[in-house]
Amino acid sequence: MFLLLFGAPGAGKGTQAQRLADFLEIPHLSTGDALRQARQDDTPLGRKAAEFIDAGQLVPDELVVGVVGEKLSQPDCTDGCLLDGFPRTLAQAQALGAHLQENSQQIDLVLELTAPEEELTLRMLQRACIEGRSDDTPETIAQRIEVYCNETMPVLDYYRQQGVVHSIDGTGTPTEVFERIRQVVEKSRS
Numbered sequence: 001m002f003l004l005l006f007g008a009p010g011a012g013k014g015t016q017a018q019r020l021a022d023f024l025e026i027p028h029l030s031t032g033d034a035l036r037q038a039r040q041d042d043t044p045l046g047r048k049a050a051e052f053i054d055a056g057q058l059v060p061d062e063l064v065v066g067v068v069g070e071k072l073s074q075p076d077c078t079d080g081c082l083l084d085g086f087p088r089t090l091a092q093a094q095a096l097g098a099h100l101q102e103n104s105q106q107i108d109l110v111l112e113l114t115a116p117e118e119e120l121t122l123r124m125l126q127r128a129c130i131e132g133r134s135d136d137t138p139e140t141i142a143q144r145i146e147v148y149c150n151e152t153m154p155v156l157d158y159y160r161q162q163g164v165v166h167s168i169d170g171t172g173t174p175t176e177v178f179e180r181i182r183q184v185v186e187k188s189r190s
C-alpha cells in the first residue's frame with residue numbers, strides 16, 4: 001500500500017505515521033525527519049535545508065523530491081511506503097505521481113489529520129519544551145501553519161478530486177486517534 005499522511009504542523013503526523021507504518025509493516029519516510037537528520041549530519045542537503053526549516057518555509061521542491069525519489073527506489077519500498085509530510089506542494093505531488101506511474105504503482109490512500117488551530121499551536125509549544133526543535137518558536141509555528149494552508153491544502157484538494165482522501169479527527173489521545181486511522185485503513189483494504 002502507498003499511503004500519504006497529511007496534517008498541519010502539530011496535528012500528530014509523526015506519532016501516527018510511526019504507529020501506522022508498524023501496523024502495516026511498511027517503510028515510513030518523514031521528509032521532515034530526513035531533512036533534520038541531514039542537518040545533524042551536516043551534509044550539503046542539510047545545510048541548504050536549515051535556513052528554510054528555521055524560517056518555517058518549505059525546503060525547495062527539487063531538494064525534497066530528490067530525497068523521496070531515492071527512498072522510493074529502494075527495494076523495501078516496492079510494495080508500499082508511508083510518506084509523512086510529502087508531498088507539500090503541487091509540484092511535489094506531480095513528481096510523486098510521475099515516479100509511481102513509471103513503476104506501475106499508485107496512491108491507495110491519503111489521510112488527513114485535523115485539529116483546531118489553538119490545539120496545534122499548544123501542542124507545538126509543548127513539544128518545543130520537550131524536543132527543543134529549532135522551528136517550534138511561536139513565530140515559526142504561525143508561519144508553518146500559514147504555509148500549510150497556502151501551499152499544502154491545494155495538494156489535498158488535488159487528491160480529493162481523485163477520491164482517495166479521508167479526513168480523521170486528530171484530537172484526543174494518540175491511541176484514540178490511531179484507532180480512527182486503523183478503522184479507515186482496514187475499511188479501504190477490504
Ligand code: AMP
Binds near residue numbers: 032135
Ligand atoms: P515536519 O517535520 O514534517 O513538520 O517538517 C519540518 C520542516 O521540514 C518543514 O517546516 C519544512 O521546512 C521542511 N519540510 C519537510 N517536508 C517537506 C516537504 N515535503 N517539502 C518542503 N519542505 C519540507
